[in-house]
Amino acid sequence: MTNLSTNIQNTWCPGCWNFQILAGVKNYLAKQIKNEKDKENWAMVSGIGCHAKIFDYINLNGINSLHGRVLPTCLGLKVGNPNLNVIGFSGDGDAYAEGMEHLIHMARYNSNIKYFVHNNQVFALTVGEPTPVTEIGFKDKTTPRGTTIAPLNPIKLMLAAGCGFVARVYADVKQVEQVFDEAMKHNGFAFIEILQPCLIFHPDIGLKEKTYNLQEKGHDKTNYFEAMKKAEEFDYNKSEKIPLGIFYQKEKPVFEEQFEQLRKLKSEKKSWKDLKR
Amino acid sequence: MKYSVLFGGKAGQGPNILSQLTGEILVEKGYYVFYSRDYQSLIRGGHNFNVLTFSDEPVLSNESKIDILICLDENTEKMHKNELKKTGLVLKGTEDNMYFAGRLFKILGLDFKLLEEKLKKLKNFDENLKHAKKGHETEKNKIEIVKPKNNSKKSFRNGSQAIADGSIKSGLDIYCAYPMTPATPLLFELAPRQFDNNFLTLELENEISVIGSAVGAAATGAKAMVGTSGGGFDLMTEFFSMSAIAEIPIVVYLSSRPGPGTGVATYTGQGDLNLARHCGHGEFFRLVLAPGDSIESEELTSQCFYFSQKYKIPAILLGDKHLGESFYTSEANAKITKSEKTISLKKFNSYETDENGIGTENAEIIKKNVERRLKKTKEIEKEAEKFEMFKVYGKKDSKNIIVSWGSTKGAIIDAIKDLDCKFIQILYIEPFSEKIKIELAKAKNIILVENNTGTLADLIGEKTCIRIEDKNKILRYDGRPFLCDELNEEIKGRLR
Numbered sequence: 001m002t003n004l005s006t007n008i009q010n011t012w013c014p015g016c017w018n019f020q021i022l023a024g025v026k027n028y029l030a031k032q033i034k035n036e037k038d039k040e041n042w043a044m045v046s047g048i049g050c051h052a053k054i055f056d057y058i059n060l061n062g063i064n065s066l067h068g069r070v071l072p073t074c075l076g077l078k079v080g081n082p083n084l085n086v087i088g089f090s091g092d093g094d095a096y097a098e099g100m101e102h103l104i105h106m107a108r109y110n111s112n113i114k115y116f117v118h119n120n121q122v123f124a125l126t127v128g129e130p131t132p133v134t135e136i137g138f139k140d141k142t143t144p145r146g147t148t149i150a151p152l153n154p155i156k157l158m159l160a161a162g163c164g165f166v167a168r169v170y171a172d173v174k175q176v177e178q179v180f181d182e183a184m185k186h187n188g189f190a191f192i193e194i195l196q197p198c199l200i201f202h203p204d205i206g207l208k209e210k211t212y213n214l215q216e217k218g219h220d221k222t223n224y225f226e227a228m229k230k231a232e233e234f235d236y237n238k239s240e241k242i243p244l245g246i247f248y249q250k251e252k253p254v255f256e257e258q259f260e261q262l263r264k265l266k267s268e269k270k271s272w273k274d275l276k277r
Numbered sequence: 278m279k280y281s282v283l284f285g286g287k288a289g290q291g292p293n294i295l296s297q298l299t300g301e302i303l304v305e306k307g308y309y310v311f312y313s314r315d316y317q318s319l320i321r322g323g324h325n326f327n328v329l330t331f332s333d334e335p336v337l338s339n340e341s342k343i344d345i346l347i348c349l350d351e352n353t354e355k356m357h358k359n360e361l362k363k364t365g366l367v368l369k370g371t372e373d374n375m376y377f378a379g380r381l382f383k384i385l386g387l388d389f390k391l392l393e394e395k396l397k398k399l400k401n402f403d404e405n406l407k408h409a410k411k412g413h414e415t416e417k418n419k420i421e422i423v424k425p426k427n428n429s430k431k432s433f434r435n436g437s438q439a440i441a442d443g444s445i446k447s448g449l450d451i452y453c454a455y456p457m458t459p460a461t462p463l464l465f466e467l468a469p470r471q472f473d474n475n476f477l478t479l480e481l482e483n484e485i486s487v488i489g490s491a492v493g494a495a496a497t498g499a500k501a502m503v504g505t506s507g508g509g510f511d512l513m514t515e516f517f518s519m520s521a522i523a524e525i526p527i528v529v530y531l532s533s534r535p536g537p538g539t540g541v542a543t544y545t546g547q548g549d550l551n552l553a554r555h556c557g558h559g560e561f562f563r564l565v566l567a568p569g570d571s572i573e574s575e576e577l578t579s580q581c582f583y584f585s586q587k588y589k590i591p592a593i594l595l596g597d598k599h600l601g602e603s604f605y606t607s608e609a610n611a612k613i614t615k616s617e618k619t620i621s622l623k624k625f626n627s628y629e630t631d632e633n634g635i636g637t638e639n640a641e642i643i644k645k646n647v648e649r650r651l652k653k654t655k656e657i658e659k660e661a662e663k664f665e666m667f668k669v670y671g672k673k674d675s676k677n678i679i680v681s682w683g684s685t686k687g688a689i690i691d692a693i694k695d696l697d698c699k700f701i702q703i704l705y706i707e708p709f710s711e712k713i714k715i716e717l718a719k720a721k722n723i724i725l726v727e728n729n730t731g732t733l734a735d736l737i738g739e740k741t742c743i744r745i746e747d748k749n750k751i752l753r754y755d756g757r758p759f760l761c762d763e764l765n766e767e768i769k770g771r772l773r
Binding site for chain 1: 396435448450451454471473475476477479481482485486487488489490491492493494495496498499500501515517523618620621622623625626627628633635636705
């Protein structure tokens with residue numbers, strides 16, 4: 001078995017829920033990557049924030065990109081080499097604040113990229129400011145009287161934007177591994193939000209105990225309106241129950257399959273780099 | 278012999294197609310043609326005009342006086358009659374644009390068959406031919422134009438077409454852009470050619486995504502290029518800076534318009550020299566090359582790819598609307614500098630990293646990385662000396678030296694033909710040749726010509742400690758290019 005770990009010291013806080021995500025991702029990858037050759041079929045991208053350290057802890061090629069710019073970077077890797085399995089990691093600041101425009105457009109482009117958003121509802125690495133998904137009343141040094149603006153619901157946003165795979169899991173090793181597997185079976189862009197408490201700046205405020213699994217409850221993931229209804233159950237502010245699992249799944253035309261140049265590269269198992277001109 | 282024809286009308290009346298086919302036929306006959314476009318930021322109406330200057334000798338600019346004024350609407354005559362020479366002709370009427378093509382061909386004594394052949398390649402052939410024939414039969418005036426000296430094969434391209442040729446010959450794999458005048462003509466040129474030449478053009482949601490995707494593609498080893506104007510480039514600069522630290526090669530075509538802000542969208546200016554030199558945060562080397570005509574556009578594009586790939590750096594090809602949208606006739610073949618693809622996918626990072634691409638805060642490694650980038654800069658400066666970093670024209674032993682860069686080249690060359698002066702055109706803005714200092718030191722009198730408020734004078738001051746006097750700065754910053762006869766007068770007044 002090939003080594004997916006790096007020998008770098010992990011600097012997440014002791015007990016951070018990111019460890020669960022890292023383990024889930026690595027468990028899935030370990031099943032897919034048997035040797036160094038397999039590894040070359042994968043590329044990972046991260047943004048900037050606590051989540052991004054995952055780039056340093058997984059021994060895969062790719063780019064630790066700029067804050068908010070994970071998806072354009074992923075798209076570039078995909079069109080640069082359509083044979084690559086491209087996986088992206090963002091935080092909620094990355095995905096929903098700095099890089100929001102890319103998220104909406106990626107749902108529309110539908111490039112075959114798997115995108116994980118580590119949502120801890122806070123800017124953690126910059127020591128605790130509210131993000132677009134922080135609940136009303138949250139206090140930090142920048143909001144001494146508490147935030148007053150209602151959070152965004154990314155699940156609804158992704159459904160409205162036409163995303164073909166919309167899922168949410170909790171930062172749990174099994175859930176992450178399983179949703180990764182489901183996302184890889186889907187041909188197209190997969191949006192996976194991971195509810196991930198931040199031990200220091202945004203601990204679990206009783207979310208985990210309210211979660212339940214959509215698939216266990218017989219949710220029809222092919223039904224857009226049912227998906228929207230389920231998405232309404234948790235508004236990221238105050239909720240009684242929080243659905244997890246796949247809200248919606250529908251295959252649509254894939255971005256890179258629309259270009260004959262890229263189809264040709266893929267069928268010949270080549271990248272632009274291999275073309276001698 | 279030199280004639281200037283102005284084609285004017287409302288947007289939508291087709292002055293472009295008239296000047297284009299006239300230009301192409303004159304070049305095929307062996308003449309040298311230069312034409313520039315003046316158009317407003319609107320789609321229908323307004324006043325657009327193209328000035329086409331042709332000669333039996335090389336011509337690279339327009340002049341202020343017009344021989345033939347073609348008025349597709351009444352407004353054109355009102356706007357331009359003062360520019361008409363005493364012997365000039367005015368062609369007006371309410372007919373279709375091809376009617377005027379017929380008249381012009383009669384006046385210039387050009388074979389009608391050549392026009393007919395061109396019309397076959399356009400839509401509405403029967404209709405166009407009818408109008409053209411009518412014009413040809415109606416027209417009674419004739420100008421005896423000198424026969425061309427030779428019929429050597431010439432290219433007739435605008436700067437954008439030449440950059441497209443240069444990038445394809447350099448092995449372009451992916452071109453990304455968001456529409457922004459005056460860079461869009463390059464996308465117009467590349468998009469239809471992507472299938473036959475097997476590369477990819479992508480139009481994405483904004484300039485940040487454009488350069489982000491280009492950087493992502495470049496990380497897999499693809500040769501990637503983006504194109505934009507000042508405002509769009511402002512949005513790109515964070516990724517530009519990142520490509521320097523991650524050592525991912527990227528070529529940026531920066532086509533200037535007058536600024537700041539949205540500025541003047543469809544007019545010309547050279548106000549982005551400092552933007553190009555200083556774009557992006559942090560200390561790193563920005564390669565900035567500035568072509569002045571079509572051949573140089575092609576050659577310097579290939580040199581941008583060369584340096585960018587070899588040294589794994591971001592590179593800027595700096596142009597403007599006048600270069601990108603004016604048509605140049607050239608007999609020369611561009612010298613393309615071939616480049617290898619140097620990148621393989623590995624761990625790239627926007628953070629300072631260790632040798633494995635993993636983020637680091639280690640003081641020793643940071644220092645080492647900074648010094649490696651510095652060393653690379655020195656190597657680039659040294660290797661650049663193998664290229665033509667500046668060119669010298671005019672009287673080589675003159676003590677009057679004109680200095681400029683970019684798209685002002687054409688008007689300067691046409692302006693100084695009978696003057697006692699030498700012209701130094703700077704192609705390599707960064708790195709800047711040390712030999713320029715030696716050249717300038719020989720001068721009794723240094724004259725600056727720029728389509729801005731004098732940023733090259735500041736650059737020369739910084740690099741050579743030579744100060745150009747304010748009274749010796751010939752500057753134009755009204756969004757219009759220099760005209761060679763007016764520039765000739767301006768230069769004459771400053772010669773010693």
